Structures are given as structure tokens and as C-alpha cells.
Amino acid sequence: MPHLSPEEIARLVDETPSPAEAGHLGACADCTDALADLRRQTAALAALPPIDPPARAWSRLEARLREEGILAAPAPGRARFGVAGRGGWMAAAAVVSAFLVGGASGFALRGTPAQSGEDTLPRVSTSPPESLASPSSVEDAEGEVRVAETRYLNALEQYNRMLGPRAGTGAHPWAARFAALESIVASARAALHEAPYDPVINGYYINASAQRDAMIRQISTEDADPWY
Amino acid sequence: MDDAQLIERARSGDAAAMRDLYRRYSAHVYAVVRRIAGEDALAEDWSQEAWIRVFRALPGFRGQAKFSTWLHRVAVNSALQGRRKVMRHADREVQLQPVLAAAASPRGQVFLRARLERAIERLPDRMRQVLVLHDVEGYTHEEVGEMLGVTAGTSKSQLFKARARMREVLRPVRDDSSGAEACHI
Numbered sequence: 001m002p003h004l005s006p007e008e009i010a011r012l013v014d015e016t017p018s019p020a021e022a023g024h025l026g027a028c029a030d031c032t033d034a035l036a037d038l039r040r041q042t043a044a045l046a047a048l049p050p051i052d053p054p055a056r057a058w059s060r061l062e063a064r065l066r067e068e069g070i071l072a073a074p075a076p077g078r079a080r081f082g083v084a085g086r087g088g089w090m091a092a093a094a095v096v097s098a099f100l101v102g103g104a105s106g107f108a109l110r111g112t113p114a115q116s117g118e119d120t121l122p123r124v125s126t127s128p129p130e131s132l133a134s135p136s137s138v139e140d141a142e143g144e145v146r147v148a149e150t151r152y153l154n155a156l157e158q159y160n161r162m163l164g165p166r167a168g169t170g171a172h173p174w175a176a177r178f179a180a181l182e183s184i185v186a187s188a189r190a191a192l193h194e195a196p197y198d199p200v201i202n203g204y205y206i207n208a209s210a211q212r213d214a215m216i217r218q219i220s221t222e223d224a225d226p227w228y
Numbered sequence: 229m230d231d232a233q234l235i236e237r238a239r240s241g242d243a244a245a246m247r248d249l250y251r252r253y254s255a256h257v258y259a260v261v262r263r264i265a266g267e268d269a270l271a272e273d274w275s276q277e278a279w280i281r282v283f284r285a286l287p288g289f290r291g292q293a294k295f296s297t298w299l300h301r302v303a304v305n306s307a308l309q310g311r312r313k314v315m316r317h318a319d320r321e322v323q324l325q326p327v328l329a330a331a332a333s334p335r336g337q338v339f340l341r342a343r344l345e346r347a348i349e350r351l352p353d354r355m356r357q358v359l360v361l362h363d364v365e366g367y368t369h370e371e372v373g374e375m376l377g378v379t380a381g382t383s384k385s386q387l388f389k390a391r392a393r394m395r396e397v398l399r400p401v402r403d404d405s406s407g408a409e410a411c412h413i
Contacts, residue, residue, distance in 0.1 A: 006392030011384070013391065038391055041398065044340055045363040050255035051262050054272055058250055061276050062243070070283050071243050178338065193269060216342055 004031045013038050054190055181212035231295045239287050246283060253296060254279075257303040263360040264307040266349045270314065271307075278306035304361065304375060311353060347397040355390035362387050 001024045004012075008021070012035055017025060025032050065071040188205035195201060229248070237245035257278055262271035281302050289298065348356055348364075357376060361367045362383070369380040369387070376383065 006395070007385075007388040010388035010391035010395075034395070037395055037399070041344075041395055042363050042391065044344060045359070045394075046366065048259070048263075048341060048344060048364055051259040052255050053258035053275060054268070057254065057258075057272055057276065058247060060272075061250065061279050062247070064276060064280060065246070065283060068280065068284070070241070070280070071246070072241055175338065189268060193272075216339060 003028065004034075006034070009034050010038055013042050054186075056190070178212065178215055181208055181215065184208040185212055232291070235286065235289065235291075235295060238283065239289075250279060253299055256296070257299065260300065260303050260360065260365055261307040263345075263348055263364060264304070264311060264357055266353075266356060270310060274307050274310040275303065277310065278303040281306060300365070304365070308357065308375060311357070343398060344394075347394050350397055351390055351393055355386050355393060358383050358386040359390040359394070363391070 001020060004021060004024060009031060012021065012025075025035065062071065185205065185208045188201055188208060191198070191201045192205055231249075231252075234245045234249050234252075238249055254275075258271060258275045261275040261278065262268065265271040265274055278299075282299055285302075289295070293301075348360065351359060354376070358372055361372045361375065362369065367375070369383040372383040373380045378386075
């Protein structure tokens with residue numbers, strides 16, 4: 001009997017195999033493994049957790065409820081939770097900027113001689129380069145952004161390379177970095193929702209997404225789990 | 229305060245009660261809408277639409293069904309309706325990434341979830357809808373068929389294709405250049 005088709009195997013996650021299918025499964029390791037994979041996949045899908053909505057979602061919903069008359073009048077001095085309204089993207093951009101400036105500061109501080117056997121990290125100024133201060137045209141500004149992105153990526157690559165020997169120490173250092181990258185991606189995405197053509201925010205989004213995806217690829221190659 | 233008390237207060241236009249109901253269920257609503265939508269920008273609009281419908285209909289809610297069950301169904305319908313509108317205009321043009329709460333999860337779970345979410349995004353619309361409703365949300369094929377306007381048989385057929393497609397996307401592949409296993413996503 002030929003192998004069961006992928007759809008047939010997917011059906012057997014829920015249904016009892018026919019005698020012929022059962023006979024084949026008993027003799028074919030490939031199809032048996034595929035069925036086991038799909039059972040794990042289905043169980044994992046059923047266990048996916050809820051996803052928090054964007055922080056500003058309630059503020060927007062509340063405004064809409066008032067517009068539609070479902071909520072009567074603004075409550076005086078009401079407490080908001082989350083980043084609200086038109087300032088949302090600015091706050092999100094500020095989060096991203098703070099992270100990157102913080103990263104740059106950390107990078108600079110690490111410029112002191114490191115542990116034995118390691119190269120000394122170069123000192124990096126946290127001030128923007130002089131050329132970034134006053135571009136004379138939009139084209140110049142876009143060019144500066146591209147240069148800055150390249151420098152940032154190069155610096156980040158070097159940082160990751162030098163951090164490598166120490167990355168395995170501590171409790172799940174990958175988890176904190178992954179969470180931070182997820183947070184940056186989410187913040188930048190929220191900012192892009194408000195300012196979709198902003199080159200700086202686009203740069204942050206692209207860089208953080210690329211780093212996050214690279215991390216997923218790297219981790220997945222190290223992972224012993226056979227089915228995903 | 230339990231659901232019944234919050235609902236009673238929200239019915240009379242109590243903003244704090246509405247906000248508390250929202251806080252209690254917003255992640256569940258957003259999750260199902262986000263997974264059906266396949267992208268954040270649409271998910272935010274469609275989940276807002278779901279909540280508007282719920283609060284608008286709340287005075288008529290008599291509690292025949294559990295509030296969470298009713299809310300979930302409204303969310304699914306809002307997402308499906310939103311998707312139909314989008315499909316009338318254009319195919320999906322953007323692929324955005326999912327938001328994951330990653331910090332506190334064990335390593336394998338974090339990456340498995342990330343990859344599952346991304347694999348779901350890559351499915352064609354109808355397959356994604358059936359997979360999310362059946363395998364993630366636990367609806368029966370009869371319920372899925374009713375929601376999507378198709379037969380239970382069609383729901384099954386789409387589900388089996390979706391599962392097979394998911395496995396294809398998720399399975400590790402051999403990277404010949406390095407000898408290491410790489411992944412599709």
C-alpha cells in the first residue's frame with residue numbers, strides 16, 4: 001500500500017483508521033511519525049494562549065462607544081490604561097528609542113576592558129553623529145537613516161559576536177532578549193499604524209523584526225524537538 | 229464582581245463595568261479575531277467592532293448562553309464578516325508579525341507558539357479560518373460550517389488540508405550548506 005496522503009493522515013488525528021489504514025500504519029514508520037507529529041501539532045494549537053490587544057485598544061473603543069451613544073458622557077478624571085489616542089505612536093516610538101539609546105549606552109559602557117581573553121569593545125558615543133543633526137533635505141535625511149541603520153546593524157552584529165561566549169550564562173538570557181525584541185517589534189508596529197511612512201520607525205521595525213526572526217531561526221536549529 | 233453583576237451594571241451604561249468586562253475578556257476576543265484576521269491592523273478594528281456589537285446588544289442579553297460563549301461567537305462573526313469585506317476589495321497585501329507574551333514562558337513553548345502563530349498566518353484564508361475555529365477554538369465541524377456558510381464535510385476537508393499545510397511549514401528542513409537543520413519559518 002502506498003503512503004497515506006497528508007490529508008488522510010490529518011483526518012486520522014480525529015477519526016479511527018480503516019482496517020487498511022491501520023495495517024499500513026502498523027508497518028510504516030514514516031506515516032506513523034507523521035500522524036504523531038500532527039497529533040502534537042493539534043494539541044499545541046489547542047493550547048495556544050490568549051493574545052493581549054494593543055494597549056491603546058480600550059481608549060479607542062471607549063471613544064467609539066461615546067460616539068455611538070452607548071456610553072453617555074466622558075467621566076471626569078477617568079483613569080486610562082495604555083497608550084491612548086494620537087500620542088500613541090509617539091509614546092511607542094519613545095519606547096523604541098529608549099531601548100535603542102539604552103542599548104547604545106550599555107554598548108558604550110562595555111567599552112572598558114572585558115574579561116580575560118576577550119577583545120576590548122570600542123567606545124561608542126550615545127550622542128547622534130554630527131551629520132544626523134541637520135540634514136538639509138528629505139533625501140539627505142533618508143540617506144542618513146540608511147547610514148545609521150547600517151552602522152547600527154554592524155555594531156549589533158559585533159556586539160552579538162562578542163557577547164556570544166557569555167550568552168549561555170544566567171537564567172534563560174535568550175528569553176529576555178526575545179521578549180525585548182518582541183516588545184520592540186510590537187511598539188514599532190503600533191507606531192507604524194499611526195505613521196506608516198516614517199523612515200526611522202520603519203527602520204526600527206525592520207531591524208527588530210530581522211533580529212527576532214534570526215533568533216527564532218538560530219534557536220530552532222538548536223532545538224531537539226523533532227516535529228517543529 | 230462576577231460576570232452577571234458586571235453585565236447588569238454595564239447594561240445601564242456604567243463605563244467602569246464595561247471596562248472591567250473588556251479587561252476580563254479582551255485577550256480572548258483579540259486572540260480569536262487576530263488569528264482569523266492574520267494581521268494586527270485588521271484585528272484591532274474587528275475586535276473593536278465585536279465589542280461595539282456586544283455592548284450595543286447587552287441590554288437584550290438574557291443570559292440564555294454563558295456571556296463568554298456569546299461574546300466569543302460575536303467575535304468570530306465580526307472577524308469573519310470583516311474578512312469577507314476585505315476579500316471583496318483586495319487580497320491581503322501585508323504580512324505582519326504576531327505579538328507574543330514571551331518573557332515568562334519556557335524556551336520550547338515560546339518558540340513553538342511563535343512558529344505556530346506564524347504558520348497560521350501563512351495559511352490561505354479559508355483554511356486558516358477552519359483551523360482556528362476547530363483546532364484552536366474547539367468548535368465542531370457543524371458549528372464551523374454554520375459560521376462559514378459551508379457544509380460540515382467542507383469544513384473537514386479544509387481542516388485536513390490546513391493541518392497538512394501547517395505540518396509542511398513547521399517541519400524542520402535540512403540546510404545542505406551547513407549540515408544543520410533550518411526551518412521554513
